[in-house]
Amino acid sequence: MSTLCQIRNLSVTYRGQTLPALNQIDLDIAAGERLAIIGESGSGKSTLARALAGLLPPGARLAGEMRWSSGLTPLPGRDLGFVFQDPSSSLNPVLRVGEQVAEGARRHLRLSWTEAYAHALKMLERVRIPEPDKAMKAFPHQLSGGQRQRVAIAAALAAKPGILIADEATSALDMVVQAEIVSLLDELVREAGMTLIFITHDIALASGFADRVAIFKDGRLVESGLTDSVLTSPKEAYTKTLIASHRDLTTPPLIREAVL
Numbered sequence: 001m002s003t004l005c006q007i008r009n010l011s012v013t014y015r016g017q018t019l020p021a022l023n024q025i026d027l028d029i030a031a032g033e034r035l036a037i038i039g040e041s042g043s044g045k046s047t048l049a050r051a052l053a054g055l056l057p058p059g060a061r062l063a064g065e066m067r068w069s070s071g072l073t074p075l076p077g078r079d080l081g082f083v084f085q086d087p088s089s090s091l092n093p094v095l096r097v098g099e100q101v102a103e104g105a106r107r108h109l110r111l112s113w114t115e116a117y118a119h120a121l122k123m124l125e126r127v128r129i130p131e132p133d134k135a136m137k138a139f140p141h142q143l144s145g146g147q148r149q150r151v152a153i154a155a156a157l158a159a160k161p162g163i164l165i166a167d168e169a170t171s172a173l174d175m176v177v178q179a180e181i182v183s184l185l186d187e188l189v190r191e192a193g194m195t196l197i198f199i200t201h202d203i204a205l206a207s208g209f210a211d212r213v214a215i216f217k218d219g220r221l222v223e224s225g226l227t228d229s230v231l232t233s234p235k236e237a238y239t240k241t242l243i244a245s246h247r248d249l250t251t252p253p254l255i256r257e258a259v260l
């Protein structure tokens with residue numbers, strides 16, 4: 001696999017903060033891989049996603065480099081799709097589903113509205129929304145949480161981006177729906193040959209389908225490697241603890257273990 005992005009010595013410090021949210025990260029992202037970014041709350045996962053997408057808030061200081069193989073930073077919406085934990089943050093509550101999915105395709109693929117609506121309908125079929133014709137005319141609140149997340153995926157993929165960042169995209173869903181959405185994401189990115197960056201606190205979920213994992217803690221990259229080798233022979237004590245405990249990383253531990 002060729003390298004899509006070389007991240008070198010990347011640090012990010014938010015405005016008003018003294019400690020960096022990301023601290024001297026070195027990581028390669030391969031084109032077409034499924035890379036899981038794993039870490040507890042506050043470890044810097046979303047900061048990495050925002051840095052990759054060029055979506056850091058004003059005043060955030062960025063040091064180091066992100067070298068994209070294309071030579072250009074990917075444009076969010078066109079080259080890079082985003083799916084968040086809460087579909088409400090990416091879906092507009094007062095716009096019908098069809099229009100929201102069509103909009104990205106219209107803008108970035110330069111389609112007419114008629115073509116974009118036809119494309120949106122196809123996208124809703126691909127993410128397996130029941131009765132896609134009806135869903136086109138629905139507002140987001142008329143759908144279930146799992147269906148809304150399917151719409152958010154359809155909207156993120158509508159402009160055929162090469163990279164999809166899923167930031168805790170399944171965390172708010174119950175386990176059955178979570179498994180369905182993960183397998184849908186897996187299928188869609190494989191079909192399209194996309195690169196998937198799957199951000200999660202759940203090592204067990206990620207290890208089920210990611211090619212490689214990168215473990216983060218306190219803004220640092222603890223270790224990264226092929227999923228099987230990190231899971232079977234982790235190098236770092238933190239990764240060992242993580243695997244041994246299958247700890248739910250959404251809840252920071254009250255007492256830090258001596259080993260960390």
Ligand SMILES: Nc1ncnc2c1ncn2[C@@H]1O[C@H](COP(=O)(O)OP(=O)(O)OP(=O)(O)O)[C@@H](O)[C@H]1O
Pocket residue numbers: 014015017021039040041042043044045046047048057201
């Ligand atoms: N806009 C901001 N301004 C200041 N500090 C921020 C901002 N966004 C995040 N941080 C801080 O940066 C650190 C990393 O946050 P980040 O959201 O990247 O972590 P995360 O691993 O994605 O956590 P979570 O799983 O809870 O979303 C945290 O200490 C957080 O409080």
